[in-house]
Amino acid sequence: DQQVKQNSPSLSVQEGRISILNCDYTNSMFDYFLWYKKYPAEGPTFLISISSIKDKNEDGRFTVFLNKSAKHLSLHIVPSQPGDSAVYFCAVHLGNQFYFGTGTSLTVIP
Amino acid sequence: NAGVTQTPKFQVLKTGQSMTLQCAQDMNHEYMSWYRQDPGMGLRLIHYSVGAGITDQGEVPNGYNVSRSTTEDFPLRLLSAAPSQTSVYFCASSLPGATGDGYTFGSGTRLTVV
Numbered sequence: 001d002q003q004v005k006q007n008s009p010s011l012s013v014q015e016g017r018i019s020i021l022n023c024d025y026t027n028s029m030f031d032y033f034l035w036y037k038k039y040p041a042e043g044p045t046f047l048i049s050i051s052s053i054k055d056k057n058e059d060g061r062f063t064v065f066l067n068k069s070a071k072h073l074s075l076h077i078v079p080s081q082p083g084d085s086a087v088y089f090c091a092v093h094l095g096n097q098f099y100f101g102t103g104t105s106l107t108v109i110p
Numbered sequence: 111n112a113g114v115t116q117t118p119k120f121q122v123l124k125t126g127q128s129m130t131l132q133c134a135q136d137m138n139h140e141y142m143s144w145y146r147q148d149p150g151m152g153l154r155l156i157h158y159s160v161g162a163g164i165t166d167q168g169e170v171p172n173g174y175n176v177s178r179s180t181t182e183d184f185p186l187r188l189l190s191a192a193p194s195q196t197s198v199y200f201c202a203s204s205l206p207g208a209t210g211d212g213y214t215f216g217s218g219t220r221l222t223v224v
Contacts, residue, residue, distance in 0.1 A: 004152075032209040043114070043200050043215030044153070051210065089153060093209045096141070096160055097168065100153035 003027060004092050006101035014109050019077040021104050023090035026071065032093035033066055035075045037086045038103070044089055048075070080108045112136050116201050116216035123191040123223045131186040131219050133201030141204045142184040143168070143213065144176065146197040153200065159184055160206070191223045 005024045013019045021035075031052045036044035050057040050064045050073075057064050063076045073090055085108050090101040117132045135142065143158040145168075155168030159178040173195060175187040184203075188195060198220050202213035 006152075009150075034210075034212045036212065036215075041217070043202075043217045044213075045215070046212045049210045049212060091153075091212065093212075096158060096166075097155060098143075098213065099155070100145070102150060102152035 002102075003030075003099040004090055004101040006090060006104050008104050009102070010105045010107070012107045012109060013080045015082055016079045019075075019080045019084065019106055019108070021075040021077075021088050021090075021106065023073040023075075023101050024071060025073065025092050027092070027094065028068070028071065030092040030094050033064070033073050034091040034093070034098070035062075035064060036089045036091060036100075037084075038089065039086050047088075077106075080106075082108045082110050084108050114201055114203055114214050114216035116199075116219050118219060119217070120220050121222070123188075123221065125191060125193060125223060127191050128187070128189050129191065131188075131199055131201075131221070133184045133186065133216060134182050135184075135201075135203040135214070136182065137203065137205075137214065138181060139203035139214070140181065140206050141213075142178070143202045144174070144184070144186045145200045145202065146170065147200060147218075148197050156186065156199075188221075191221075193223045195221065196223045197221060 034049040035047040038044040087103045144156040145153040157176040159165045201216045
C-alpha cells in the first residue's frame with residue numbers, strides 16, 4: 001500500500017503565477033512532512049518541511065500547508081520562476097523511515 | 111566537497127551478474143539509506159542503517175544485500191542481477207533525529223540490467 005500519493009504527475013504554470021503541488025497520505029502517525037526538489041541527473045534536494053504540530057511553514061517563495069484532518073499536504077510556490085521547473089517529491093516520516101510520493105513534474109513557462 | 115558520493119554513475123549488467131554500488135558520506139551521518147526510483151513509483155526504500163553494524167530492510171529489499179562496517183560507507187550489493195532491477199539508485203544520509211531536514215542524497219547510479 002502506498003503511504004503517500006501525488007495524484008498529479010505533471011503541472012504547467014506561467015512564470016510569476018502560483019504553483020500548487022498536492023500530496024495525500026494515509027497514516028495519521030506521521031510526524032514530519034517534507035518536500036524535495038529533483039533536477040534531471042541529480043539527486044533530490046531538501047526544500048522545506050513541516051512538523052505534524054503545525055499547519056503552515058514558510059521559507060521565502062515556498063510555503064507548505066498541512067491539513068491533518070484531510071491528511072493532505074500542499075506546497076505553494078509564489079511567484080513561480082523558470083528555475084523552479086523540476087520534479088517535486090513529498091515525503092513523510094515515521095520511526096526511522098521516510099516514505100516518498102511518486103513525484104510531480106513542474107514546468108514553469110517563461 | 112562534503113556530501114554523499116555514489117559510484118559508479120552508470121552501469122550496464124548482464125542478467126545473473128553481481129555488482130556493488132558504492133556509497134560514502136563525509137558528514138558523520140549515522141543514518142544511511144538506499145532508494146530506487148522507477149517511473150510512476152517514486153522513491154522506494156530498499157535497505158537502511160541507523161549506525162555501523164546495524165541494518166534493516168525497507169519496502170523492496172529482495173535481491174539486495176547491505177552491510178555497514180563503518181559510519182562513512184554503505185554499499186549495496188546485487189548478488190544476481192535481474193532486469194527488474196533496472197532503475198536509478200540513490201543513497202542518502204542524515205543525522206539521527208534530523209527529521210525536519212530530511213536526507214542528503216547522492217547524485218544516483220543509473221543501472222541497466224540486460
